[in-house]
Amino acid sequence: MQSRSQSSTVVLGTGGTIAGTAATRGDHIGYQAAQLGVGALLGGVPGLSEVALESEQVAQVDSKDMEPAVWQALARRVAHHLGRPEVSGVVITHGTDTLEETAYLLQRVLAPAKPVVLTAAMRPATALHPDGPQNLLDAVHLAREPGVQGVVAVLAGQVYSGLEVRKQHTYRLDAFGAGDAGPLALLEAGRLHTLRPWPAGVPLGLDVIDVDPALWPRVELVSSHSGADGSLVAALQQMGVAGVVVVGTGNGTVHQRLEAALLAAQAAGMKVWRSTRCAEGRVLGKPDDVLPAAGTLTPYQARVELLLQLLAERKGLRPG
Incomplete structure (x- = not known):
């Protein structure tokens, strides 16, 4: 059996601000989301150059425009890659606006025994100090960490359950929380400090959403x-x-x-x-x-x- 350090991590791109660009580097709100492919995002994080990664572009949308068809396609690709024994976990780059809805759906449908880590950014990739690269680096490390399971989200060094995460600020870099529950874990200087158990449960299964989204x-x-x-x-x-x-x-x-x-x-x-x-x-x-x-x-x-x-x-x- 392969260890997580020897396994591959799959990064699925769906667009969002993390893949956004603006005409000027100081513009944090007038950008166009979902402009860069997931391969370009990974290439912009030097710390990932020696990690065994695969990438796939599942969608390229501003997450405010998230649709059931994208959810369906994303859930299918996540399930496919999790079923591969050589894959340690899956990372999903996503927009911040509807990340909490996608995370909740994926956990309820899949309840995976391997980690599925959503991450995002509050600033576009062209910002003077973008937050996306660090969040993506943290997400990849978390997806390769032994013992982690379930759908989670990591942003600004904090890890949240997919059943609890929610966006609670319009602009700050630390825009996410989990209400009274708080974070599951913290990433501090590259080290994981676990506070509570990882998400678990009985999956509803892909069959639940395996119907034409127009008929949902x-x-x-x-x-x-x-x-x-x-x-x-x-x-x-x-x-x-x-x-x-x-x-x-x-x-x-x-x-x-x-x-x-x-x-x-x-x-x-x-x-x-x-x-x-x-x-x-x-x-x-x-x-x-x-x-x-x-x-x-x-x-x-x-x-x-x-x-x-x-x-x-x-x-x-x-x-x-």
């Missing part, structure tokens, strides 16, 4: 706020939307007019979950709740989870 059930977000009513929910019902995650106030509370519309939609067959717009904390459910609580999931994670559950139900599977 539609799950939308609806926000509760002052003056909210149920007109949007009624419109979503007419559009055939299968599920709604309501972004509630506080502990998942919902405006009474919006709640009435959601209850009617739920009675008619629509799946409805409650989350919160608060950046920290969880929705604490009660035995008499009429709308299920999403617990620790952010609205965006809850949307992915509800989507996966609906897909699993269509296939007659039991989502674990």
